[in-house]
Amino acid sequence: MTDHKRHSPRNRRRAAAAAATAAAAALLLSACSSDGDGGGASGAGSGTNFVTSTDGIATVAEGDRHAAPRLQGKTLDGGQLDTADFKGKVVxxxxxxxxxxxxRAEAKNFVKVAEETEDQGVQFVGINTRDTSTQPALAFEKEEGIEYPSLYDPTGRLLLRFEKGTLNPQAIPTTLVIDREGRIAARAMQPLSEDKLRDMLDPVLAEK
Structure with missing residues (x-):
């Protein structure tokens, strides 16, 4: 292959797409772990500005938080969602x-807390990933009674928008709490009980 062909715009685009796919695949290799914090613990001097407690919930002080990326795209039911529309809410x-x-084990807890906090300015959003079609995901939502929207992200491209070294998703399930200013305040990379979900959400909800 000549240098011209190797470095053509088409080949560069293909290489970039392949790299993105490989990165997404690497992210999802740790998918669906049932315990632990995914190695996300951070201590003083680590430079990451977050601290992971013994229960696997990582938190960031208000002044040290990073902005969450804007996520937009098609939802499982064929609609459109843009997280920028939720500015001023806790997400x-x-x-x-x-x-x-x-x-599946944590889904009922999310449904309950979502219903209880909707009137308090909390918006739940799912990111469905690695489902090769929407049918099994929609069946999951129906079975579990999930009514809040989920972006459809089968290859994990949306997850790659989160900056590395922050509280970015690194496993499935991962839950993030985004504060009213659009910054990542807390992360758990494990299934959550109702109490643990509240432990993540309530302190951010109490912020003014």
Whole structure:
């Protein structure tokens, strides 16, 4: 192959797409773990500005938080969603897949807390990933009674928008709490009980 062909715009685009796909695949290799914090613990001097507690919930002080990326695209039911529309709300972002047993175990807890906090300015949003079609994911939502929207992200491209070294998703399930300013305040890379979900959400909800 000549240098011209090797470095043509088409080949560069193909290489970039392949790299993105490989990165997404690497992210999802750790998918669906049922315990632990995914190695996300951070201590003083680590430079990451977040601290992971013994229960696997990582938090960031208000002054040290990083902005969450804008996420937009098609939802499982064929609609459109843009997280920029939720500015001023606390957003609970849950990464899940219908094939993931821990995701199924935590789903009822998310449904309950979403219903209880809707009037308090909390918006739950799912990111469905690694489902090769929307049918099993929609069946999962119907079975679990999930009424909040989920972006359809089968290859994990949306997850790659999160900056590395922050509280970015690194496993499935992962839950992030985004504060009213659009910054990542907390992360858990494990299935959550109702109490643990509240432990993540309530302190951010109490902020003014």
């Amino acid at each position: 609970v972002l849950n990464v899940w897949g219908s094939w993931c047993a821990p995701c």
